[in-house]
Amino acid sequence: MDSHTGDKTMENNDWHPADIIAGLRKKGTSLAAVSRSAGLSSSTLANALLRPWPKGEKLIADALSISPEIIWPSRYFDSEGKLLARQIRSGRTNK
Template sequence: MTDKNEDQRRDWLPAKVRFELEMRGLSLRALSLEAGYSRDSLKAVLRTPCETYEQVIADALGMKPEDIWPSRWEIRSRKRKAA
């Protein structure tokens, strides 16, 4: 098991998320609208955890959300195991 600070250091920075989307010809705004959200909805996930928004971005990048935000998903995994 990794410690929380190590996972946070492995989380992608917001600039990397935007860069990876741009490299694929995508944007947070376009993904928000495509998913049926208001135009700036997905921007919130860069600073605030939201499983649904994280999944939209991960799907667009062809990844799993836990690979982009390991600290968020490790915490969720622990909570589910404790329940």
């Protein structure tokens, strides 16, 4: 079973972190390079591999030319397959 197809008739499984890293390598980049190009520390995007972080997920997905919900369906869909409400927070402001 290929969990990377995004087919809603199949069981939705998140990609393994090694598959994400391999996908980035196939695109000629790395997690650290994507992180640095977004103005982040080279290790910051690794957080999105381990826990929900919409901004990081979007950066990784964009580098792979796919939608984040394809990579992490458990973070975007409930047990019935309905889309969960998620937001990317804007940058912090100092008052």
